[in-house]
Amino acid sequence: MTVTPAIEADVLRHQDPELADVLLGERERQATTLQLIAAENFSSPAVLAALGSPLANKYAEGYPGARHHGGCEIVDVAERIAVDRAKALFGADHANVQSHSGSSAVLAAYAALLRPGDTVLALGLPYGGHLTHGSPANFSGRWFDFVGYGVEAESGLVDHEQVRTLARMRRPKAIVCGSIAYPRHLDYAFFREVADEVGAYLIADAAHPIGLVAGGAAPSPVPYADIVCATTHKVLRGPRGGMILCRAELAERVDRAVFPFTQSGAQMHTIAAKAVAFGEAATPAFAVYAHQVVANARVLAARLADEGLVVTTGGTDTHLITADPAPLGVDGRTARGRLAAAGLVLDCCALPHGDARGLRLGTAAVTTQGMREGEMARIAKLLAGVLRGVTETVRAREEVRELAGGFPPYPR
Numbered sequence: 001m002t003v004t005p006a007i008e009a010d011v012l013r014h015q016d017p018e019l020a021d022v023l024l025g026e027r028e029r030q031a032t033t034l035q036l037i038a039a040e041n042f043s044s045p046a047v048l049a050a051l052g053s054p055l056a057n058k059y060a061e062g063y064p065g066a067r068h069h070g071g072c073e074i075v076d077v078a079e080r081i082a083v084d085r086a087k088a089l090f091g092a093d094h095a096n097v098q099s100h101s102g103s104s105a106v107l108a109a110y111a112a113l114l115r116p117g118d119t120v121l122a123l124g125l126p127y128g129g130h131l132t133h134g135s136p137a138n139f140s141g142r143w144f145d146f147v148g149y150g151v152e153a154e155s156g157l158v159d160h161e162q163v164r165t166l167a168r169m170r171r172p173k174a175i176v177c178g179s180i181a182y183p184r185h186l187d188y189a190f191f192r193e194v195a196d197e198v199g200a201y202l203i204a205d206a207a208h209p210i211g212l213v214a215g216g217a218a219p220s221p222v223p224y225a226d227i228v229c230a231t232t233h234k235v236l237r238g239p240r241g242g243m244i245l246c247r248a249e250l251a252e253r254v255d256r257a258v259f260p261f262t263q264s265g266a267q268m269h270t271i272a273a274k275a276v277a278f279g280e281a282a283t284p285a286f287a288v289y290a291h292q293v294v295a296n297a298r299v300l301a302a303r304l305a306d307e308g309l310v311v312t313t314g315g316t317d318t319h320l321i322t323a324d325p326a327p328l329g330v331d332g333r334t335a336r337g338r339l340a341a342a343g344l345v346l347d348c349c350a351l352p353h354g355d356a357r358g359l360r361l362g363t364a365a366v367t368t369q370g371m372r373e374g375e376m377a378r379i380a381k382l383l384a385g386v387l388r389g390v391t392e393t394v395r396a397r398e399e400v401r402e403l404a405g406g407f408p409p410y411p412r
């Protein structure tokens with residue numbers, strides 16, 4: 001059985017037309033604009049079917065075989081499948097698939113390894129660190145003593161010397177590697193070496209690259225990190241949620257950090273959908289997809305540079321690109337608004353070493369739609385045309401609609 005968003009909306013239409021309109025409106029928006037937000041993707045109809053299933057009704061605090069609620073025999077099977085598939089996919093000793101989100105996974109990783117007040121070394125927020133890597137507005141910045149490392153001014157690459165120096169000076173309890181905007185592979189072996197030198201845990205926050213890791217298109221942090229946190233909804237193409245992988249020795253601490261320390265009822269429909277996504281990600285087709293995501297991002301980055309944008313680090317190894325549109329006469333925030341009006345949906349982001357905002361783009365969603373290098377070149381041209389003001393918004397919007405129309409994310 002396949003359930004598409006259209007069918008879900010049809011079910012709702014009779015009972016709640018107001019909400020049916022919202023579902024249909026969002027489906028239309030996603031199908032007629034281009035989703036270039038680096039953190040987004042289109043889950044398969046099978047993933048959406050699990051999400052919209054009666055498993056959503058089930059309360060299941062605890063872990064398979066040890067629940068605080070009755071009637072969990074069947075959802076236990078779903079969780080065991082999800083755990084086994086995650087372990088096999090990533091070659092991990094242990095997987096916890098209950099985290100409700102990437103942030104919850106990071107919270108649980110800290111809870112498993114740290115005490116309030118401990119020092120943690122992580123990529124600073126201005127350089128692409130996530131909120132959970134020490135933002136003063138987030139629990140992480142309030143409860144721990146975060147020290148930020150940065151990127152080199154010239155290359156935009158992680159400043160390894162600074163990481164080593166800060167680690168030696170501050171003796172952190174944990175080092176975090178991972179980012180919302182770093183377009184290159186991280187050198188996990190380097191971070192492991194520094195962590196070992198100063199006696200720190202290594203936490204890899206692989207929320208972004210984990211899907212590429214699954215498809216063999218990016219190096220895996222699993223052999224190096226004590227704990228790997230991830231999201232399941234980015235390149236991995238699963239449901240919105242989180243996941244934790246770790247070594248066998250930490251399994252019990254991680255599980256207790258998720259439940260009962262930071263969460264109670266597991267969301268069994270989401271866990272079943274994660275299992276479906278892990279199954280899909282283990283196929284040869286997904287490996288082809290993951291490599292195409294990177295190939296597309298490389299072409300998009302190169303064409304944006306040809307158009308005059310300053311691409312951070314000069315390109316990308318991943319699905320993610322950050323770029324400064326200033327040479328086209330526009331800052332990132334203004335650019336995002338103009339591009340949104342044309343149907344090119346992306347984020348703005350902090351740019352290392354400067355106050356101006358840049359643009360952050362990703363190729364996961366457009367690649368799921370079946371777009372290839374030719375379409376990336378077309379998107380770069382369109383984007384630059386809009387920003388330079390040589391392509392009228394209405395004309396660009398029409399071209400985006402026509403391009404997106406050729407690659408529907410879901411069967412009609």
Ligand SMILES: Cc1ncc(COP(=O)(O)O)c(C=O)c1O
Nearest residue numbers: 039101102103130179180205207
């Ligand atoms: C590096 C990193 N960590 C954590 C998260 C948090 O994920 P969520 O939005 O699911 O809480 C993100 C989200 O983009 C991320 O990029």
